[in-house]
Amino acid sequence: MDNEVVDLINKIKEKYAAQGQNFKSYLEGLLYQDYTHYWDYIAVDSLLTLQKPKTLIPDEMIFIIYHQITELYFKLSLHELEQIASAKNNISVQFFTDRVRRINAYFKNLANSFEIMVDGMEPEQFLKFRMSLLPASGFQSAQYRMIEMYATSFERLVAKDKREELKDKSIEEQFKYIYWQAGATETDTGNKTLTLTKFEQKYGDELLRLAKTNKACNLWAIYESLNETDKQNQDLIAELRNLDLNVNVNWPLMHYKSAVKYLQKPKEDVAATGGTNWQKYLPPRFQLRIFYPELFTQDELTNWGKF
Numbered sequence: 001m002d003n004e005v006v007d008l009i010n011k012i013k014e015k016y017a018a019q020g021q022n023f024k025s026y027l028e029g030l031l032y033q034d035y036t037h038y039w040d041y042i043a044v045d046s047l048l049t050l051q052k053p054k055t056l057i058p059d060e061m062i063f064i065i066y067h068q069i070t071e072l073y074f075k076l077s078l079h080e081l082e083q084i085a086s087a088k089n090n091i092s093v094q095f096f097t098d099r100v101r102r103i104n105a106y107f108k109n110l111a112n113s114f115e116i117m118v119d120g121m122e123p124e125q126f127l128k129f130r131m132s133l134l135p136a137s138g139f140q141s142a143q144y145r146m147i148e149m150y151a152t153s154f155e156r157l158v159a160k161d162k163r164e165e166l167k168d169k170s171i172e173e174q175f176k177y178i179y180w181q182a183g184a185t186e187t188d189t190g191n192k193t194l195t196l197t198k199f200e201q202k203y204g205d206e207l208l209r210l211a212k213t214n215k216a217c218n219l220w221a222i223y224e225s226l227n228e229t230d231k232q233n234q235d236l237i238a239e240l241r242n243l244d245l246n247v248n249v250n251w252p253l254m255h256y257k258s259a260v261k262y263l264q265k266p267k268e269d270v271a272a273t274g275g276t277n278w279q280k281y282l283p284p285r286f287q288l289r290i291f292y293p294e295l296f297t298q299d300e301l302t303n304w305g306k307f
């Protein structure tokens with residue numbers, strides 16, 4: 001037998017021996033094992049059964065699939081964020097920068113493709129199928145909130161009017177005033193919508209746990225723990241700034257555009273969101289969610305979300 005093959009077989013033997021496994025049994029398994037096919041590996045058939053419209057209105061399919069695409073990009077972003085968090089104690093600037101750059105690529109794609117929502121559905125169809133989905137809203141995307149909790153220290157996610165006052169308080173205390181409490185409230189009464197109440201019931205505990213776990217391993221904490229030379233790395237700073245702008249300005253602006261397109265009428269808002277305060281809540285210039293204010297100039301901070 002050719003030497004390379006013998007060498008490979010020996011290495012495989014060692015691999016199984018290290019786990020106390022019988023190499024010959026695995027070799028026999030290989031004999032019967034089927035080839036890997038694209039459709040199995042990518043789980044195409046399962047993937048394509050995950051779209052379950054609530055109505056017979058054709059454009060609802062676009063709405064579902066685009067949300068699913070977004071959630072997959074969110075999953076990719078979390079995959080990178082988790083790797084950064086795990087490497088926190090001996091992370092290299094290169095690794096850190098490369099991972100943040102990847103997340104930026106995902107968010108750039110999301111912002112650039114949002115026209116699929118803005119221009120890709122007939123408003124008449126949207127306004128009809130949307131009524132069958134209440135009280136569901138993208139507001140209930142837990143991955144979106146998790147990305148923020150990995151990206152920055154928790155006090156930055158406190159509602160802007162409470163941010164300064166609560167900056168040294170416990171995470172539990174800050175959590176009560178997390179910025180999203182101001183969204184999905186009813187314009188008329190100021191009460192929480194069912195959208196918000198149900199979201200908190202389902203994810204509140206899990207998100208609070210994550211906030212606590214991430215105290216020392218969110219991106220800002222890790223950046224702060226770098227030595228002075230690494231902290232000055234311009235590539236890293238540029239990627240962190242881009243991340244802040246992508247997650248807190250570029251994507252939210254595109255998203256807001258879709259809300260304006262479908263839900264805003266000259267005199268009254270369409271009731272399709274359950275009468276929420278979305279116009280006051282969604283624009284980045286009102287929310288002023290900023291992950292890394294230290295990395296922006298005063299002028300940039302003053303004009304946040306206005307470009």
Ligand code: HEM
Pocket residue numbers: 066067070071117118136137138139140141144180183184195255258259260262263273276277278282
């Ligand atoms: C036609 C398309 C869309 C419209 C009209 C729309 C509308 C809205 C509105 C009005 C809100 C405020 C909360 C509420 O009243 O329910 C909201 C929040 C939200 N939506 Fe959408 N949305 C659209 C597409 C999407 C997509 C594709 C995603 C992707 C997951 C998404 C994710 C979110 C998130 C994460 C929030 C919370 C934002 C925050 O808290 O700052 N939306 N959306």
